[in-house]
Amino acid sequence: MKYVDEFRDAALARGIAAAIAREAATGRPYHLMEFCGGHTHAVSRYGIPDLLPDNVRMIHGPGCPVCVLPVGRIDDAIAIARQPGVILCTYGDVLRVPGSGRVSLLKAKAGGADVRMVLSTMDALRIAEENPDREVVFFAIGFETTTPPTAVAVHAARAKGLRNFSVFCNHVLTPAAIRGIMDSPEVRDLGTLALDGVVGPAHVSVVIGSRPYEFVAETYGKPVVIAGFEPLDVLQAILMLIRQVNEGRAVVENQFTRAVTPEGNWKAQRLVADTFDVRSGFEWRGLGSLPDSGLRLKEEFATFDAERRFAVPGRAVPDHKGCECGDILRGVKKPSDCKLFGTVCTPENPMGSCMVSAEGGCAAHYTYGRFRDHRLAVS
Amino acid sequence: MKYVDEFRDAALARGIAAAIAREAATGRPYHLMEFCGGHTHAVSRYGIPDLLPDNVRMIHGPGCPVCVLPVGRIDDAIAIARQPGVILCTYGDVLRVPGSGRVSLLKAKAGGADVRMVLSTMDALRIAEENPDREVVFFAIGFETTTPPTAVAVHAARAKGLRNFSVFCNHVLTPAAIRGIMDSPEVRDLGTLALDGVVGPAHVSVVIGSRPYEFVAETYGKPVVIAGFEPLDVLQAILMLIRQVNEGRAVVENQFTRAVTPEGNWKAQRLVADTFDVRSGFEWRGLGSLPDSGLRLKEEFATFDAERRFAVPGRAVPDHKGCECGDILRGVKKPSDCKLFGTVCTPENPMGSCMVSAEGGCAAHYTYGRFRDHRLAVS
Amino acid sequence: MTDRRLFTRKLDLARGAVDMSHGSGGKAMAQLVRELFAAAFANPLLDQGNDQAAFDPPAGRMVVTTDGFVVSPLFFPGGDIGSLAVHGTVNDVAMAGAVPLYLTAGFILEEGFPLADLKRLVESMAHAAREAGVSIVTGDTKVVERGKGDGVFITTTGIGVVPPGVAPSGERARPGDAILVSGTMGDHGVAIMSTRENLSFETDIRSDSAALHGLVAGMVAAVPDVHVLRDPTRGGLATTLNEIAHQSGVGMLLREAAIPLKAEVAAACELLGLDPLYVANEGKLIAICAAEDAEPLLAAMRAHPLGAEAAFIGTVVEDSHRFVQMETRFGGKRIVDWLSGEQLPRIC
Amino acid sequence: MTDRRLFTRKLDLARGAVDMSHGSGGKAMAQLVRELFAAAFANPLLDQGNDQAAFDPPAGRMVVTTDGFVVSPLFFPGGDIGSLAVHGTVNDVAMAGAVPLYLTAGFILEEGFPLADLKRLVESMAHAAREAGVSIVTGDTKVVERGKGDGVFITTTGIGVVPPGVAPSGERARPGDAILVSGTMGDHGVAIMSTRENLSFETDIRSDSAALHGLVAGMVAAVPDVHVLRDPTRGGLATTLNEIAHQSGVGMLLREAAIPLKAEVAAACELLGLDPLYVANEGKLIAICAAEDAEPLLAAMRAHPLGAEAAFIGTVVEDSHRFVQMETRFGGKRIVDWLSGEQLPRIC
Amino acid sequence: MCLAVPARVIELLDDDRATVSLGGVKVACSLALVEGVAVGDYVIVHVGYALSKLDPEEAERTLALLAETGTGTGALPPAA
Amino acid sequence: MCLAVPARVIELLDDDRATVSLGGVKVACSLALVEGVAVGDYVIVHVGYALSKLDPEEAERTLALLAETGTGTGALPPAA
Ligand code: SF4
Ligand code: SF4
Ligand SMILES: [Mg+2]
Ligand SMILES: [Mg+2]
Ligand SMILES: [Mg+2]
Ligand SMILES: [Mg+2]
Ligand SMILES: [Mg+2]
Ligand SMILES: [Mg+2]
């Protein structure tokens, strides 16, 4: 696979790892947050911690759209799916996330709701066309990467005159989340979350460009490196962040130049702007309600808006008792700090969303990395 | 089972059989038609021919409502069943009757049509109430016995305000069929169908009484004995007919006095009269179109009339080539006269409706009596 | 290392439901197998947890048989699909005159099926197997999407061993042989019918579902040379006798009055227009033996609780047409033909 | 007397469809069994037409195994549910080191299923059985109403005999043992996925569905003391190794670079965000043996066409946590855990 | 198709229905087509509806006649 | 959730769609969000949509840098 395999090369990895070890040998710690779940996944799956010196610590960030979706929105989706005649379509990632009473969309499906996994908004549209007497709802979730395909679908539905298609919109905006972290008491006041730099989103930035992250460097003085999701990309970004830290610089750098420009994809951005309005506030798990952090369909697409078409409970629901997802998403706790991790909470019986998505901090650590906890315990 | 077992008593049967043998020992043959399929079934199932002398010959009549239904009406029912959203309910007897291309309702069901067997019109109504978004059609077939329950259902549907229930009406009238036989060239002109008397309907007469058959005696000079469906009832009726013949009498006698009166069930008759109109003509398999022989829903029940609600092909379709059902229903041929009997045509692969219903002449003979053909062949 | 370590939370057997993950081959499936099936069926062969069970072959001819069970409803008066899946296959083993030893069980579960119901029928299955003295030594579980199955289907395979000198088989009926049945006909089918929504009637009839190997053991001890043994399940006595007549190239002559029938079964059949000779049994057998063996065989049958009402119902005759005929109670004669079409679907 | 006399008209295998009468136990069912199943599977045991097959037990330990097959779609690149139902069960027999002898087959058919499709897959099944040298000796057919099944489900049970001295079993992996696989991973699952309407992608990958007993025969001849044999079907290599680790109470250490993988399988998994180690195989096996047996075992595997790409992929280690770990191609280390949830439903 | 059975009314239900019994098997049936039916009466039941009452005296008369006929002493039943 | 792969465009289809290939596996994807895509281009594909073209020269530059870095000679990439 061209442009994939090259970026997983073990020999090159050893070279970068050596450079990191060399350049990080300053006696100080480096606390680097990988914002994206994609990075979290790459770090765990490829065993990147094994290649890093002990003083370079990776902190999982809130960049997993499945993980940050509050329980109440899952409940809403389940409520829609259970209405007679509804086919609820969504991406596979979200099917196993537990809502209230540990009921997930998968369990609702087993209970009779017509829930279908799709790989693309085009599939949801096709299902709507094939089932004119059913209500097809696309449960849209995702960051800026995933939002333009939803916009395309809404426009296509309007063009086709589909009356049985709507979108339950949960698209959220990454800069708002990073601002949420930076403004959190742990970072600003308590200092309990030491943060020396941020590995910035890859595919989000393909769409919105690198510019929207400049406030991180400018306002908060933290270096950012936009990085691809292959393991060499991540290693290189870590090295670039260490260099900025060592040099006392704080700018936005772009490691993922092969697909990211400062401006991003204007066509996609314009389409999104034409389709959605920014919500004044939207609830993020772990970060609370963040201003200007979520999207909803514009008034002119009201008939395609499932929130206006279906009665949903719309209740704010607290996380499961004992689940530390919120703190883990803010980076203030590690998965293994959670008492439920690996005992009560596992991927088969997730208590929180971080244990569901392959990009959630808890799932990534459990699935790929938990042997390290035991190694530490005996060493 | 009181009022059942007593009428199946073997010792009594031997007594009646002896009386028949004694009284029929006149050197002349007795050709007696059992009009009803119920009698045909009893004759075959209990082995009544084994109890009769050779000169008493039973002729199967047209009294099987499944058998006399023309192929075109089966096709119409299948066409209705195949319309999207339709649930077609009917009695089990008719499910295996082959329509055009040997497609039966059962095959249509296997092909995806929603065809359901019911035991009562009440079940069909319940299905309509339980499925408000489906069209429930009751495929009504049967003689005067079965017509009043259909009428009750139509009135109940109106009372309940059911808008998704209708009746595909194929109810027919027995006196018209008997007249058809009596007027057939074989009886009137050719003399190829010798007929010395008729065993008259039991349960039909429960509803309409014995009086409607008096024309048979009066107009055509043939004795009639209304008889129950238990084997002793049939034997006794045979004896009563032989006595009338021997005495040169031709009247309507009633063997089934425990449930039949001359007048019948006035309540049921009134309800039928209030619900249905007599069709000017209706096609009978074997007998052609008979005047005043079928019923349809009255104008005031038009919304419950499937023939007005659904487009049906309404085509007259000839019987399967080689099938002698028509002649068998008129009594001019025996099942074993059909070249297809037992070779090409069996209950598993019926070519005609007479091979389907347990009351059809061919099915009754095949299922219960075909060993007699072979016994004759070797003796 | 205990299971607790592998499965952090116990299956919710009270309120849970089957979902697709229970058939995925992953940990959810392993847990279902461990906490439900393996717990209920526990025996040394199964406990090994391999994909197959290994055993030393017994002395004697072996028999193997398989049946799928799709009965609807899953729970019925006198049994459920679990006990039926054991009895049905134990009986097909027993009909070879054999002693049943091992069963295998394949489950096809429909997404959404309540685990509480699954537990109930798995435990019923385990109970039936224990009663019959057979071990369920290996199995398999698949899950299909909602609307692609019907709760639970179970396929069981049975393995048994035949005592020396015993070799009943469907082609061994000979003219002159006696035809015996072990008890009343049609109980199972009527019990199932009584539960069907569109038929529902009230009766005390319960399914006769039972394991017949004990009865058979007594029979082959008394008459090792029994010619044919067969359980008249789907299609009832009539169809099963026709099968045998066809296999052996003979005819049969039955006496209707001799065929054991419960009054309520007769009444239910009258009501529905059915012939009880075509109604399914799940705890009855047909035995055909030489005329001179009929007495001792009947005695052996009646000595067993499941054969208390055994009866001599007819005789094998020569007939190139292979007709099964019957003298009716009424004094006439008729054919008792194969079932054609269906009397009632999904009775086993 | 010929069949013609019993069945007056041949089944319409070109245009007919399954209906409820085919499961009723009556003549329609007898005809389906006769003209389709018995014709395709013909062998002396089956031909007897009894409800069970009787055979003389072979010398040696016997194994029995059962699997249900519910794969969707029924026909896929490289096979169909019929051949799969033979291969899958032959392989579970073979994984005991055994020679497969007999199969039983239980069919659950959905009303309306085209007889032409049924014929195609029954013939494929018969072909697969012939190729594998096994006889389908007894079977069963049930029919469920439309919407209560999904075309065809098949449950097969296999019986085989183990050569003396051979006793592979899931609890016999020991620290230091070598872990081998017989070829590339994930082909079957990717072939199935490529046909799914909502995934559909184009690839030349075909299912690896194959009977492995020939390969196994060569292996146990070379190394009778092979410790573990198992086919990594549902849940793939990862889950199967975890099962073994759990059964044996050991850990494992794999080398990602050593695991054979077709480039197209890797690409398809990349596209779908799947891990090929969790994707099903139907013609591959895992073998675990003492370190000193690894060379001759690998040689024996490579000598067979189905083991040409066999590879030594890792080592059994002591680990009270029973973790299966892997050195990634990239140089890091990670756990290779049980499959949790489902990667893709109905692959077998 | 005209299958009907004589069953004993054992309980009157609302909605003009009754439970009837045939040889111990109980089933519900409609009384919409008959009048004046009481518990203990026998009715002829067809497709879930009672079509008429059964007259026990007439039944006895018929059976008596059948018995007599067998011995050659029976008179004919009256013309309808 | 943001999973995306670089795939080569091998055929332009109507409806603003294309067939792309990743390691020999072909799949259809939408071009509704990109402009000026030609056969032979590499695109980043996410949930069935091409999000952008991939710049081969930049990819080469990154790989070159990675190689140099390993030997300690690499310059830093430019600030964005
Ligand atoms: S381990 Fe489970 S309960 Fe604990 S924080 Fe993670 S998801 Fe929540
Ligand atoms: S045997 Fe068949 S083809 Fe011949 S008349 Fe009877 S139904 Fe028709
Ligand atoms: Mg069997
Ligand atoms: Mg059986
Ligand atoms: Mg049997
Ligand atoms: Mg299995
Ligand atoms: Mg269902
Ligand atoms: Mg198995």
Ligand SMILES: [Mg+2]
């Ligand atoms: Mg298997």
Ligand SMILES: [Mg+2]
């Ligand atoms: Mg069977």
Ligand SMILES: [Mg+2]
């Ligand atoms: Mg289906």
Ligand SMILES: [Mg+2]
């Ligand atoms: Mg296996």
